Each structure stands twice: as structure tokens, then as C-alpha cells.
Amino acid sequence: MDLLGKLYRMTAIQNIVDEPQILLMILIAFFLLYLGIKKQYEPLLLVPIAFGMLIANFPGGGMGVEKIDENLTLYQIAKEHGIMNFVYYSLIKTGFLPPIIFMGVGALTDFGPMLRNLRLAFFGAAAQIGIFTVLISAVLIGFDLKEAASLGIIGGADGPTAIYTTIKLAPHLLGPIAIAAYSYMALVPVIIPLVVRLTTNKKELLINMKQQDKLFPSKTPIKNMQTLKILFPIGVGSLVALLVPSSVPLIGLLMFGNLVKEIGASTGRLHKAASDSILNIATIFLGLAVGATMTAHAFLKMETLLIIAGGFVAFAISIAGGVYAVKVYNLLAKKKINPLIGATGLSAVPMASRVANEIALKHDPNNHLLQYAMASNISGVIGSAVAAGVLISFLS
Amino acid sequence: MDLLGKLYRMTAIQNIVDEPQILLMILIAFFLLYLGIKKQYEPLLLVPIAFGMLIANFPGGGMGVEKIDENLTLYQIAKEHGIMNFVYYSLIKTGFLPPIIFMGVGALTDFGPMLRNLRLAFFGAAAQIGIFTVLISAVLIGFDLKEAASLGIIGGADGPTAIYTTIKLAPHLLGPIAIAAYSYMALVPVIIPLVVRLTTNKKELLINMKQQDKLFPSKTPIKNMQTLKILFPIGVGSLVALLVPSSVPLIGLLMFGNLVKEIGASTGRLHKAASDSILNIATIFLGLAVGATMTAHAFLKMETLLIIAGGFVAFAISIAGGVYAVKVYNLLAKKKINPLIGATGLSAVPMASRVANEIALKHDPNNHLLQYAMASNISGVIGSAVAAGVLISFLS
Amino acid sequence: MDLLGKLYRMTAIQNIVDEPQILLMILIAFFLLYLGIKKQYEPLLLVPIAFGMLIANFPGGGMGVEKIDENLTLYQIAKEHGIMNFVYYSLIKTGFLPPIIFMGVGALTDFGPMLRNLRLAFFGAAAQIGIFTVLISAVLIGFDLKEAASLGIIGGADGPTAIYTTIKLAPHLLGPIAIAAYSYMALVPVIIPLVVRLTTNKKELLINMKQQDKLFPSKTPIKNMQTLKILFPIGVGSLVALLVPSSVPLIGLLMFGNLVKEIGASTGRLHKAASDSILNIATIFLGLAVGATMTAHAFLKMETLLIIAGGFVAFAISIAGGVYAVKVYNLLAKKKINPLIGATGLSAVPMASRVANEIALKHDPNNHLLQYAMASNISGVIGSAVAAGVLISFLS
Amino acid sequence: MEPTISSALSLLLIGMITVFLVLFLVVVTGNLLIRLVNRFVSEELAQPSPASIEPNKLAAITAAIETITQGKGKITKVEKVK
Amino acid sequence: MEPTISSALSLLLIGMITVFLVLFLVVVTGNLLIRLVNRFVSEELAQPSPASIEPNKLAAITAAIETITQGKGKITKVEKVK
Amino acid sequence: MEPTISSALSLLLIGMITVFLVLFLVVVTGNLLIRLVNRFVSEELAQPSPASIEPNKLAAITAAIETITQGKGKITKVEKVK
């Protein structure tokens, strides 16, 4: 009967019959939900990403991100392409949300451990090597420069940075790159021990930072941490802005968020907004919209697999880079550093530090190096953002 | 003196003298404020709607929603038509806020009662009949199909659904339809008892659900509610998305909000954002902007009265539909159901359930059926959203 | 070597060498941060403004507000001019945020003191004289009318009002005017005592309001403050909307915010949103974007100095105006008023009242007039918004 | 006199007249409302408005209750315990 | 019969059929999930979901801990103390 | 060598040089600030920054006080009671 025919055509069943790969997408979404909910892989982002991917893949729902005529007004985008494209083209593709999330990250970051072990901050640099080596390999296997850079930045092990860079350079790869970045950040408890085992020996892992501090005490004790914590984000923010202006949207807002936190009660309202409502709201819409970019035809490509593979390599090389930087340093310096401090230069704050700490404790139950790891860990965030800035200023 | 002339022309007095119906609008706004504040009719929405209506009706204030050239950018809309049109054309007419509010509703919804009495969920269906019967009647008295559908959807007794459907089909009727929807939802404590009295007898109202459960216990006890509550929104969300894709913006986000709630602590930040800041912020702007659509020339029409009347009829028929569905079921089944469970299929969560519970207790002080009523009550929300999806996919 | 050349050209160093005034801007930003953080000058706004100014002045960062083709869509603005211009052209130049902030101010305002000393509210009027006298002087020294009005409105001593008026009349002056407004509001503890010393004598400052109340008790005690506080924002909002429609975006939302506060628990969610998340979020983006308008070429002009100077004069004249209004009143009335009540008509709530109270206590330790000062203080906010409405309706 | 100056002057006049007029009427409206409320509203309600004491806490409570009771509960009145 | 009327009627039919169908399948899905969960998920977890008791408080706790510990701490499980 | 490869290589060099340079200068800046603060800022303030302990609570307190006192009150200092 015709009525039932109309009813059937209203459903998404026929479309899925015609395009069975849609089913695969839905299953992938379920799998990502499983990882986020049951395996606790960065649930704050993987759950919205996976759910956005799920609802984006039902034909007729109009919740999938599409290529659109970029002359349309946001109002026209919403009317003609639905609310998800409205969110994507107003908040994501504009590059707005990642810096906003960085502001929230800054408002939750404590530079104290880094200030107490300043020289360790230097080791956030070596751990960016994975970004550029994978960039080169990606070019060799045929990605263009912008795509290769977006792939490499996964090795920065920092979600907002990876997303921001990809938006600026290769937005069509946003979905898989975001998934890879957050998945591997969630897999840090697996990846770091693996790489560390391959690149270090027991003797190095036994290096006790506290002992080293006792042997070679720092000459400049911090007398007024409160004031220092207020001046530091201003100083470092200005420094980075001067040297890598294109990283200001990320580093500038990170430092602003941190500043309103450290000032204390008088800017408490701003700190609350940055670290609570703004951060949480931004996370929801970023996650849903990034997930919504992963429609069947956009996601089921060879590129996606290469990104997943390349992302892993980038992570591994970054960790190894950090480790070897410490080894080289130890050759020259009397005050030794535990190579785990290099590994945490990866960023992936704070999980990398916790993992490094556990590894150290496994080899010596008295070797607590969490505070030291946090130093290179946080500076790794700055490192990735700087690397991103370089890529953006030369490629966009 | 010319100065005073200029001063007088600056005021809105002359405009109101020329167009005295403006005064009527202001009085209606005061009346709605009275209903919302003193009579506590859904104050969370009626107060902003009424206040938005109030400030929209002072000529020269530029706070009333206008028909505009839809090629203008949002920036141009704000510059040329003021901030209220900016809000209306960016957040309301784009269809953005109702799904967002649904996300918050989901984050405040507990599917537990529904899961414990699953088969009662079925009775959320019959109570949608008011939507379609009023649609037909509206067509008969001369509304076009889209307007008639928007009028009928009031019978869904769900605010965001009614607003979303109207935005998609007949935005010029948004104001009166929103008012009718929320007013009648507030009047549920009056309407349900009225309809129930006309459609049931004491014997039916004495049916005790708990007793029936003891007589005919369910075969499948729930062993792990926590996991079930996490899987349910994913499963139902996917099911509805498959069958009625056009309802995904509503149901999809409802289920997402519910999911981040049920996952618990690990997505607590998302739950907080969805159920708190996002929901509250969206409510304020939705209310003000919907109210601002009710300017004199847009509101003072025959249509408005017909909508107010039709909305009431739709409510009544929906309730009756639910009641009769239960009666029919009781003819066939051994395990009887209290017809009040049918009435709550209306949705208007949770007030309908509370009202039904009170009616039951009035006839038998031991007949607590709140939990049972919530089952059909919540499924009524899904029912309305599905009905809305059908209307949108066939008429927009 | 060419690589280092590329690296150097990536930095902002050469640009600053070419345009050393950029350095001056950065120093000014540091100074404003110092005022906001260390000197506690309105930190909630001065810190974001100063930080926005800081990051806006690093060439290549793309965080400075620019003149753009106003036909671009917001999406195109973000793509071509970066996220700060996206924020500025969507939230600031549209005139959206100041009314939103006013909503939050209303949600934090208590009209109780004003209602208890209603006739003092009248003295919020005289203290607007600074706005118009400075307007005239500004015209005389060559500003055009719109610029002059924006300059004068600084004398309203109300941040959002000054910003809103400037956006509507002379957006190119937004930065310096916002800075002047908030700095002088922070300097009220200096400016008010100064002007009061020049315009009053000890005898006047000894007038004890409590005593006067005992001598001449009011005839109409308030029997039901709760209901009164709910009706007042509705009544006054309507009154102002009728007489000065162009001030509705400010006064209307101020009164709405106050209404949802006074209604209490049933609109508690709206009150929370207005006074918390919305207000805090709006403050962050308003501050950063206003600061970002202050790029070297936009800020380093003669005009800026004239605005800084003119703003101070406007403040002083407004205070004097309030004081003299009281003196004139005292000539005619038996029930005397302390001239400090006139000074607080300036607005700058609540600091002006606290300062006035301290001055009174210095002359007579028993002369507590905080509650009385709050009356004219709050009415001064309405006064400035009304003045702004007049300027906007005649000049925009 | 130069046109801009003259319009500046008329702005001064119109502006100050308006401000005085509005605030005068605000006072009048306020007194009117006080009288109306005193006459027509029972003093029963004349307890201190909870909102004006602690709207934040109330909002929190309401939110909490709404969530905990999944909206099944509703606050009708909140009173300070003496 | 007038076209609009007829399409209104077919909307009635399609609409109600769909609503009944969907809610019927919701019931089916629900029962299916109940059976699946009962079979495959250990009852260990069968404690009352903290989320459903007090997500707000939990959110608060998480936020607080995240801030206080600067993200170094992480909540893995929250249990009511008996 | 292919142009893209060569530019990829130069990106590697420029990128890593920049990252090392920036983080090196971050260390330098940090040490500079430590010295400056140690020299010029009285240790009076050297109490643990309240912000770093519990900004959330502080924000709450501030908000509460602002609301309760309608902005008439202002927090100037918050200290832990020993």
C-alpha cells in the first residue's frame, strides 16, 4: 500500500541497504563509545565524538558535516544544512573552540612543578621530533605538505593543538586526526612503557631526581611563588608571542586562563567561567561536531588508516626523542636526569607523568618523580603549540 | 517649544496613541507575567517569554522580531535590526536552541521507571492522536498544512518539540504556539482530571498497578540497571534515528544528554554543562526571543485565538486517546492497566504523572502509580518527537 | 643561512624593529595588568582588557581587531581575520554583550535600598550633567558629535553603558573609552573625595540622614518588600521603555535580570545563568575583544589622550553636578540631604557608595549613610542608561 | 552659532530634561507601587524574599532536587529555619 | 476529496502508525537490552549508578579534584559509604 | 630533491630549532623572573596562593558574597585559618 511505501521511504533503511558501509560507520561509532565508556579512553572527548559520529551517519538526519558553499551566511547554513553544520562552520572550522579549550586548560594548569624544576622544561622540546619526522614520511608516501603536517602534529600528543592545526591546514582530515590524537593520548599507559623499554636500561631508570637535587641543589630558591605564578604566564606568553606569533591563539589564551586562575579571588569569576562553563560547553560542541565530520564517504578511505598508523609512529618517535635528549644531556652533565623525564615531554598531561612515575616506582619504590615529570610534561604542551605555530605560519 | 517636541517624538507615546493595540499587547504581557510569577505556570519559560513580549512592544526599542532580508549576515542583522533579531535569527530560527534544550532535558531524565515498566512505554503512542486530529480540523477551518501541523503539535504537550516543529514549518506562528504549549502544560493539573472524569469510571481508576504486578510478575528482572541505563539511550537513539531520521536533532541530543548523565563521574563535566549552564542559558534566550516574536501586528489575529482554542482541543484529545488505548488493552489482557497510565502518555513530564498519581490516591489512598505513570509519561516525549519528525519530513 | 632567515622572518621581531611604537603598546598593556592585578583596579575587566591588548599587539598573531569588509559573513571573518575579529564582530560590534552584562548586573542588584529611600533616587539625575557638558567641550575641540557623545558618556561612570553607546556611535574609539571608563571607576576612591572637598563644607557633610528620617519620617512604610521588589523592575522597565525606547536593550535586560532574581526559587535557574555563567562568559569575551581593539595605530593618537583627559573631567563634573543638586534641594526643603548622596548619583556601583560612607564617617563616626547612598547610586545607573538612550536615538 | 554646537546644546537640554523626568517618574512609580502593594497584597508574604538572601543557594537546591528527583520533586517554598 | 484534506488524513495514518511502531520497537529494544545485560554483564557493577543519584555532586567533586590536583588526580570510582 | 621533500626537511629544521630556542628562552625567562621576584617582591605575600589551592571555592565564595551583599561587600583577602 502506498502509505507504507511513503513510511518506508521516510526511514533510513533503504539508504543503508543501498550504502551498507554506513552500517560499518555505525559499528565504528559503537566501538568508540565502548572505548570511551567502558575502557575510559579520554571519555570527556571520545564519548561526544563517538555520539556525534553515530547520529551523523543516519541518512536523512542532517546531522553530518558536509562540504558547503562557503559564501552562505551562518543562518543560511543552519536552514539548508542543519544545526550540526551550523555548529561546525561557526565554532569549529572558524578555529574558535580549540583556543577556547586551551584557555580552560590553562585555567586548570599549575605551573608550580615546572617553575620548581625549570631546567627540565627544556626537555619538552626534543619530544616534538615525532611531529616533523612523521611529516616527512607522510610527504614521502604521497600526502601533500598541509596534510602531512596535520598528520605529524598528532605526535604533539595534545588534542586542541592537533585539532587547531588540522582546521588551519587540512580540515578534511579533522575526524580521523582527532580520533587518533585522543585515542593515543588514552593509550599513553601502553605506548610510553613500550618505547621506554626499547630505549632505556634499568640503570638509567633508577636515576633518582630527589637524590640528584640533594647532590646538586639549585642556587635560586623560590621565595614568593604566588607572585611568580602571576608573572610567569605573562612573561612566557609574551615571549612565545614574540617568537612564534602564529601560536598566540593557543598559547595566548592558555596563559590568559592560567593568569586569571593565579590572580586568585579578584578574578575568580573569570577563572570559574574559563575552567568550568566555557570549557565544558566547548568540549561538548567540539566533540559532537568533530564526530559529525566522520560520515561514511569522508572516513572510509585509505588515508584514514594511514593517519591511524602514522599517528602511532609520531607518538613513539616523540617519546623516543625525549628519552634520547636526556641521554645526551646525561653524557655531558654531572647532575643526571631520569630518561622518563624526557618521555613525558610528549605532553598528554597529566597521564604521561603518572605513567612515568609508575614506571620509576616499579624499578625503585622510593623514586617519586611525578613533580619532575610534570615539568617537562607541561612544557611539552608549549612545545607542541610552538611546533603547530611554525607549521601554520609556513604552510597556511 | 521645539526641544520638547523632539523629546516627545523620542518617546514611544505617540506610536502607542496611533496604534492603541500596542497597549493591549503590553497588558497581555503583564497577564502572562502574572501567570508565570503568581500562578507559577511554567515560570522558567513563561517569565522570559512574557518579558520578551513586553520589551518587544515598545516602538523604537528595536527589541521585536521582524521579517528581514534572509540574505543579511548575522552581523548585518544585529546592526540593522538590533540584538533581539540577532538572537532570534542565530539561535531560534536556525532551529538550534530546541535540540540544545532537549539535550539538557535528557541530562535531567531518568529512564529507570520506564525500564522497570517497559510495556507501559507503549502507551506513549496513543496519546499523540490529538496532534493529528487537530491537524485535520485545522486544515478544515482553513489553515494550510504546515500551519495545521504546527498547531496540532501543541497536542504533543512538549515545549521544545512544539517550538522546533513550528520553526521548521510555520515560524510566523511561533509565539502563540509556544504560549499555548507552555500554558496548557501548566494547566495539566486542570485538563487531565477534567478529561479523565469524562472518559473513565471509578472502577477503572481503582486498578492498582502494584497489585497487578504481584498477580502477574514480569519474567525479566533487571540485574544491572547501571549498564542498562547506559545502553538504553544509545540503543533507542539509534532505533529512532533509523526509523525517523528527521527526529534525530531532538531525540539524538536527548539521548546524548542522558548518556553523559548515566556514564557518571567520567563525563560529569559534560553532564554538568548540558543540564546546567547550557540548559539555563538556552532557556533564557529561547524565552526572550520567542516572546519577542509577539508584536501587535503579528499576534493580534484571528489565527492566535484559533491556536489557543485548537491547542486545548489537541491536549484533550491526546489525553482521551491515551485513556481509550488502555481501555482497549484491558479488554484483551488479563494484567489490567490503570487508564491514568494512558493519560500520562501525553508527556508534559513530570507534572502529568504527579497529577495522575494524585487522582489515583484520591480514589484509593494505597494506589501509588507515580513510577508507572512516569513510564508512559517519558515515552510520550519520544512519541511527540517522533510525530514531529514525521510532520517535518513530509511537510518541510 | 636561509633557514635562520626564514625563522627570523617568522618571528615578530623585525616588525617591532620597524614599528617600535608596538613596544610602547606592550608596555602599556603590562602597566594596565599591573593596575588590574596589583592595584586591584576593576580586575574583572581590566585584566582581560589588558591581556587582550597584549596579545593583539604581536604582529603575525592575528589577534588584533581590524577594520574589515562588513559584508563578510562571520565565518569568512574568522577565516580571513582570526578568532578575535570573529568575537569582536559577532559579540561586541553587534552591541550584544553590553546588554547581556547588564542582565547579569540586574541579577546582582538589590533595589531594596532605593525603594526604602525612593526620593533620593531623584539625585541620580543631576550626576549625568558631566556627560553632556563634556560632549559640548569635545565638540568645541573638534570631535564630531558621535565621538563627543561617546567621550561624554564616560561621565556616566558605567562600563557597559559607555561601551554600548560607543559601539553605536563611534566604535573606533571603543578601546580608549572603555579603558578610561573602567580606570576612573576604579579611581572613584580618589576622585570623589577630591571633588567633594572642593564643593562642600564640613557642616553639609555632617548632615545625618538617619536623624533627618527620625525628624521627618516617611508616610508610607513598606509592608511587603518581596512583592514590591518583583513589581518594581517590571514597572520601571516599562516606564523607561515608554519614555526612552532606545535604552530598552540596556534597561530592559537589567530589569529582566533583576526580576528573575527577585521571583526567587522558581526562576532560580535563570537567575543563576544570568548572574553566573552568562555574566562571567560575557565579561571574558568583552574584556579580551575590547582590549584587542587597542593596536598601536588605533591607540597611539592625540584623540586617546583627549579621551583620557575628557573622561576625567566628565567624572568630576558629574560628581559636582550631583553635589550641587543636593545643595539646591537643601535650600528649599526642610528635610536636609547630605551632599554625598548627590555625589553617589554618579553610579560606579557600589564603590561610590562605600567611598561616600567613609567620608561621612570620617566627619561623624555615627553617620552611616551607605544605604542612602546606594539609592542615588543605583538610580545613577538608570540615569546613565537613559542619557545613553537619548544620545543614541538622536545621533545614531 | 555652529550647527554642531547648537545640536550639542540641544542634546544637553533634551538629555538632562529626560533624565530628570524619567527619574522623577521612577520615584512616582515606586511610591505608587508601594501604596498599591500595601493596599492589595496580604502581608502574609511579607517575609524576606528568599531570592534576595541567597538566590545562588536556592538555584543550586532547585537544580539538585530537580536532578535527584529527576524533576519529580518541586520546590514550592523555602524557608529559613529559625 | 480535497488534496490537502487527503494528505492530512494520510499524515494521520502514517504518523500514528510510525509512533506506534517506534514505541513498540522501543519496548522490544528495551527488553532485548535487559536480557543481553542480564546475560553478559557481571552483576558486580549492579550497584546503583552514582550518576543517577547525584551527577551534580559528582560533577562538582570531579571539577574540584581536577582543579585542586591540577588534573593530576583522577576519580576512578565513587562509592557511597554504607 | 623534490621540492615538497626539501620544504618538509626545512620545516623539520626550522621547527625543531624554534621549539628548542623557545623552550630554552622559557627556562631563561623563568629564572629571570625568579630572581626578580626574589629581589623585588616582599616575602610577606609568600603565603601559598589561595588561587592555586581552591580557586573554585573562592569563585563560589566571591559570587556568593557579591550576591548576598549585592556587591556592597568585597573580598580583599582570603586566608586559611590555622
Ligand code: NA
Ligand atoms: Na607535545
Ligand code: NA
Ligand atoms: Na507527547
Ligand code: NA
Ligand atoms: Na551614572
